[in-house]
Amino acid sequence: MSGHSKWATTKHKKAIIDSRRAKSFAKLIKNIEVAAKMGGPDLSGNPTLVDAIQKAKKTSVPNDNIDRAVKRGAGLSGESIDYTTIMYEGYAAHGVAIMIECLTDNKNRAAAEVRTAMSRNGGTMADPGSVAYNFHRKGIVVVPRAESLSEDDVLVAVLDAGAEEVVNEGDTFEVISEPADLVPTRTALQEAGIDYDSADVAFVPSLKVEVDAEAARKVFRLIDALEDLDDVQNIYSNYDLSPEVQAELESDAE
Numbered sequence: 001m002s003g004h005s006k007w008a009t010t011k012h013k014k015a016i017i018d019s020r021r022a023k024s025f026a027k028l029i030k031n032i033e034v035a036a037k038m039g040g041p042d043l044s045g046n047p048t049l050v051d052a053i054q055k056a057k058k059t060s061v062p063n064d065n066i067d068r069a070v071k072r073g074a075g076l077s078g079e080s081i082d083y084t085t086i087m088y089e090g091y092a093a094h095g096v097a098i099m100i101e102c103l104t105d106n107k108n109r110a111a112a113e114v115r116t117a118m119s120r121n122g123g124t125m126a127d128p129g130s131v132a133y134n135f136h137r138k139g140i141v142v143v144p145r146a147e148s149l150s151e152d153d154v155l156v157a158v159l160d161a162g163a164e165e166v167v168n169e170g171d172t173f174e175v176i177s178e179p180a181d182l183v184p185t186r187t188a189l190q191e192a193g194i195d196y197d198s199a200d201v202a203f204v205p206s207l208k209v210e211v212d213a214e215a216a217r218k219v220f221r222l223i224d225a226l227e228d229l230d231d232v233q234n235i236y237s238n239y240d241l242s243p244e245v246q247a248e249l250e251s252d253a254e
Contacts (some may be wrong), residue, residue: 028056029069033081036073047183055198079097089131091124093218094211097131104231113229121222135153135203139182141175142197161185205238212247
């Protein structure tokens with residue numbers, strides 16, 4: 001799930017369940033296929049494909065799977081792919097806004113599954129545009145924390161590349177930029193010798209809603225149900241957690 005590192009941090013302290021891992025692999029492979037289809041298989045001329053492969057490798061997707069996905073997407077394997085991106089909007093508990101990005105080869109299936117997951121887990125669908133106005137597209141590079149790496153180190157590395165800010169998310173730093181500055185920003189990190197986990201264009205909320213632990217559990221239950229859907233590629237939300245609430249949620253996970 002994108003756009004909410006605090007939940008990712010909490011969730012990934014648990015062991016990764018095999019079925020979840022398989023779904024994660026499938027979604028990363030889809031990203032590679034689409035990037036290769038849109039920009040071709042040559043990494044030197046397709047930065048989107050570079051980032052899709054980097055993210056897959058960081059999540060331990062086997063190289064053979066990655067290579068096959070590039071060939072499939074670029075039309076080099078004789079197979080054809082035809083995915084459509086659809087964005088759904090809605091609300092979770094406590095008025096928390098949710099944007100659900102699907103990458104699908106069957107619009108009707110995607111729509112039906114998203115609506116069912118929302119209705120069964122306390123969510124409500126919203127009209128197009130009624131949630132999206134609160135989100136802006138941004139480039140986000142996720143940098144893992146290291147003892148020798150400070151927030152200032154990251155900021156100095158990316159400042160001249162167009163980065164807007166560096167956000168300390170505990171286990172990671174998030175480098176925020178305009179989408180057009182995403183590639184220069186991650187290139188600047190590489191040139192500075194700073195490792196990064198992922199570089200994506202994502203939707204970032206302009207206004208956040210702080211939730212208590214009870215509401216957060218309801219929100220995460222809905223997000224989990226949506227993430228389990230094969231067609232759902234990314235979920236963006238505007239919830240915010242205080243340190244106290246995050247600590248309570250982390251104790252749930254132990």
